[in-house]
Amino acid sequence: MTEQGDTHVKRKMPKGVRKGGTRFPRQTLGDSLAWAKKLVAKTHLGPQPEGVVLSGVVGNSNSVGRVRLSTLKQFGLMEGDSKGYIASDLAKRIEAAPTEERSALYRAAVLAPPVFKALFDTFHGDEVTHAKLKQRAAELKVHPEETGKCADVYVTSMVTAGLATLDGDKIAHLSAIDMGTPPPSPLITEQGDTDEPKVADDDGEGPEDETQPEAPNPKRAIFNVNVTLDSSLDTEKLERQLRLLKKFGAI
Structure with a gap:
C-alpha cells in the first residue's frame, strides 16, 4: 500500500478551460463568423438566453460551448451575458454587407x-516565423503553454481577414499603410500626467475657434508714447520733432 504523499498525480485541465494569463480567442475568426451568422x-x-445560444448557435452546451461564446465576444460579434445574448452591430453589418465589402469588417x-x-x-x-509570434505572445503575458495555440489561431484568423499570408513557416503581414491606416504610434503626453496629446510645434494652428485673436508678432516691439508739443517752439524745431516722432512710428 502506498503511503500518502508517495504518489504524484498530475492534474489535467478540462478541455476548454483557461490556464490563466492574457486572454485570447481560442477559436478562429472563420469559425466565429459561421456562428455569428447563426446568431444574427x-x-x-x-x-436569447445562454442555453439557446449554446445549443442553437455554437452547438455545444458544455465548457467548450462557453469558450466559443467567449470567442464571439472577443471578436466583437456578440453582446450580452448569460441572461441574454444578441448579435452585435458588427455581426449584423457583416451579414448584411455585399461580399466585396466584408473584408474591412473582418479586419475590424x-x-x-x-x-x-x-x-x-x-x-x-x-x-x-511562427516561433517569433510565440515569443511575442509570451511577452504579452499569454500562458507559456498557450503561446503556440495563440499563434495558430492568430495566423489562421489573420489570413481569413486578409491581413496576412502564409508560406510555409513564414507569415507575411500586410502593412498598416497598405490597409489605408497610419502605423500605430505611442501617445505623447505632457509629463506623463495627462492623456491629452501635445500640439506639434510646427502645427501653426491653435484650437478650432475661428474667433481666436491673432497672436502678436514676437519680433515687433509694442510701446506707447505720450507726446506733448510746446506751442512756443519755432516752426523749424516743431517740424524736426514731428519728423522724428513719425520716423519711430509714434504718430
Whole structure:
C-alpha cells in the first residue's frame, strides 16, 4: 500500500478551460463568423438566453460551448451575458454587407482582441516565423503553454481577414499603410500626467475657434508714447520733432 504523499498525480485541465494569463480567442475568426451568422438569425427579434445560444448557435452546451461564446465576444460579434445574448452591430453589418465589402469588417473583428491587435501592431509589414509570434505572445503575458495555440489561431484568423499570408513557416503581414491606416504610434503626453496629446510645434494652428485673436508678432516691439508739443517752439524745431516722432512710428 502506498503511503500518502508517495504518489504524484498530475492534474489535467478540462478541455476548454483557461490556464490563466492574457486572454485570447481560442477559436478562429472563420469559425466565429459561421456562428455569428447563426446568431444574427437566432437573435433577430431580441436577446436569447445562454442555453439557446449554446445549443442553437455554437452547438455545444458544455465548457467548450462557453469558450466559443467567449470567442464571439472577443471578436466583437456578440453582446450580452448569460441572461441574454444578441448579435452585435458588427455581426449584423457583416451579414448584411455585399461580399466585396466584408473584408474591412473582418479586419475590424480580428483586431478587436487586444492580444491580436498587439501582435499585428508589432509585426505589420513584416514577414515573421511562427516561433517569433510565440515569443511575442509570451511577452504579452499569454500562458507559456498557450503561446503556440495563440499563434495558430492568430495566423489562421489573420489570413481569413486578409491581413496576412502564409508560406510555409513564414507569415507575411500586410502593412498598416497598405490597409489605408497610419502605423500605430505611442501617445505623447505632457509629463506623463495627462492623456491629452501635445500640439506639434510646427502645427501653426491653435484650437478650432475661428474667433481666436491673432497672436502678436514676437519680433515687433509694442510701446506707447505720450507726446506733448510746446506751442512756443519755432516752426523749424516743431517740424524736426514731428519728423522724428513719425520716423519711430509714434504718430
